[in-house]
Amino acid sequence: MTAPAPTKPRSWRERVPAVLVLEDGRTFRGEAYGAIGETFGEAVFNTGMSGYQETLTDPSYHRQVVVMTAPQIGNTGWNDEDDESKQIWVAGYVVRDPARVASNWRAKRSLDEELADQGVVGISGIDTRALTRHLRERGAMRVGIFSGERLAEPAELLARVQQAPEMKGADLCAEVATTETYVVPAIGAKKFTVAAVDLGIKGMTPHRMAERGIEVHVLPANATAEDIYAVNPDGVFFSNGPGDPATADHQVAVLREVLGRGTPFFGICFGNQILGRALGFGTYKLKYGHRGINQPVQDRTTGKVEVTAHNHGFAVEAPLDKVSDTPFGRAEVSHVCLNDDVVEGLQCLDTPAFSVQYHPEAAAGPHDAAYLFDRFAQLMEGQRA
């Protein structure tokens, strides 16, 4: 068997000018990477040194232009196994120095080719450190990437960026979630049935549950309490997802019914924000968010610190220093980010429900938080006894 020839990224074959324009007018010039054309979104940065395939296919990045802080991206190409969903969701992709050759035994093509095939416009060769520092100082903001031989005048490009929709107030889950219910079977003996509401679910999440003997019924984002109870679940799960949690009124109402019935509940990321809102806490937009696979979080129930994968631009506003009274009994902040004290998890004390703002499914990322899936299984076990 002969090894496939290394693939050459487009930027190596032909150099096409590209420009990135932020809504405050700051501009970076580089070269087209991936598809040639134009795109708009919210500029955010991701600090992961690896895991770009999982990042690009995470539906929570819908309508975001992701800037990679790691300088070299694309080294391991693109494979047929690591996608977290059916397509790339980022609105655009920004890298400094694209790998000139994809080299990995699983690689089927280069990252550049995959971006181009899926029509994802990117830019390379720009100072991503300067761009990241700008976003840290000024906050996440709208951005446009434009590539091609003839680009419009800067003032015209800027005007178009300023007309693009904002992330605050964006209701996006239904644009990425499944429209049909499907079942992920338990691996080995089946112990529990879970109704998982898909708000933009990553493929690894039902897999992590299946590994623990859970049969996962993945339901569309607009599922009702009736749909959930039709699968006769031992537990209910709400997934990660794109957009502003303040728009998720339907899901908040559904979750209140679930909490009222005392069914065990676990939420991840958007699911954590929905639990927060269902309990009566607010959510707010962070200045520039947490995105990466090296964020320190403390589990305040054990005191342990874990290194975790994050992708969130909003957060729950809840008191860190006291137990709160909610319509579903007492609740407390169970996890906190040690970088900035942002709420990273909620625990109900009188109702079998908890959630985390980060990604225990770890795709990509360290496996420190895998115990949370065990906690969910124990919670379901406890409710049965």
Ligand SMILES: NC(=O)CC[C@H](N)C(=O)O
């Ligand atoms: N990964 C997620 O679920 C993100 C939740 C939400 N869209 C946020 O940005 O905070």
